[in-house]
Amino acid sequence: MNCTLCPRKCGVDRCKQVGFCGVRNDExxxxxxxxxxxxxxxxxxxxxxxxxxVFFSGCTMRCVFCQNYNVSSEAFGKEITVSRLAEIFLSLQEQGAHNINLVTGSHFVPQIIKALDIAKPSIPVVFNCGGYESVETLKMLEGYVDVYLPDVKYFSDENALRYSSAKDYFKTAFGAVEEMLRQTGKYVIEDGLMKKGVIIRHLILPNCYKDSIRLMNALEPFKNDVLISLMSQYVPMGRAKDFPEINRRLTTFEYKKVLAECERLGFEGFTQERSSATDEMTPDFDLSGL
Ligand code: SF4
Incomplete structure (x- = not known):
């Protein structure tokens, strides 16, 4: 297969070589x-x-500040079959999970669909991604995914290029959110649990709060139908030390500026406090559960 699953459209045969996402695998x-x-x-x-x-290895974004750098950029992980993936979905459901949360799976969409065809869980399926998605690939997920959780990262093309090598990021992510919303409709929460819909996450980066404010304004057309999850717990990790302007935590001033703009625009959703800014939130990627 010549892979064009994500907007990178590398066109490589993933059985033989790796594309930008860094993973070689068969169908x-x-x-x-x-x-x-x-x-x-x-x-x-x-x-x-x-x-x-389920945390997938490799990534179509590979942000320089990624907290899961060895998993995203070095593709640390274990190869598993689609039938084993289906078993994992059912095992998580049996353990009481409220949903199946597919974390960074954009480059495995055909295999994820095969696994869901083998064992469709009775709980919602969440597609947790970086927002840099191909609309054609998202259309393949229609009827399989109940909740989309895109982390929409940048408004500025310059920042998107510098930190994620994705110059056309915002235009692409906006189109992706439109498609996600077309599939799910307005969010539905029952008994405190998300049944369907879109939560747009946004991690505020140091020295970038003005870009976050521009981003929130650009996302305003979605404000009545999506929830916003504003994340302020940035910790410089991965290669952030090579980018001095983002090699620190967020200030309270920066966080409050973006929060105030979200409130002014009338978004509903969640905030994650700066006090939770610790690398202890990063799971220990030890291949367990696979
Ligand atoms: S999924 Fe990977 S190989 Fe395919 S187009 Fe995207 S980055 Fe390239």
Missing amino acids: STVRAAKAMLHFGEEPPISGKNGSGA
Whole structure:
């Protein structure tokens, strides 16, 4: 297969070589680093029992500040078959997970669909991604995914190029959110748990709060239908030390500026406090649960 699953459109045969996402695999396998009940997501995703997260290896974004750098950029993980992936979904469901949370799976969409065809869980399926998605690939997920959780990162093309090598990021992410919303409709939360819809996450970066404010204004057309999850817990990790302007934590001033703009625009959603800024929130990627 000549892979064009994401907007990078590398066109490589993934059985023989790696593209930008850094993973070589065939049509019946994926690569993952961990499967677990995850309690660090937004309240209607984690609930009290946890979200059944599968963390896939490799990434179509590879942000320089990634907190999972060895998994995203070095593709640390284990090869598993689609039938094993289906078993993992059912195992997480049996452990009480409120949903199946597919973390960074954009480059494995055909295999994820095969696994869901083998064993469609009775709980919602969450597609947790970087926002840099191909509309054609998202259309393949229609009817399989109930909740989209895109992390929309930048408004500025310059920042997107510098930190994620994705100059056309915002235009692409905006189109992706439109498609996600077309599939799910306005969000639905029942008994405190997300049943369907879109939560747009945004991690505020140091020295970039003005870009975050521009981003929130650009996302205003979605404000009545999506929830916003504003994340202020940035910790410089990965290669952030090579980018001095983002090699620190966020200030309270920066966070409050963006929060105030979200409130002014009338977004509803969640905030993650600066006090949770610690690398302890990063799961230990030890291949467990696979
Ligand atoms: S999924 Fe990977 S190989 Fe395919 S187009 Fe995207 S980066 Fe390239």
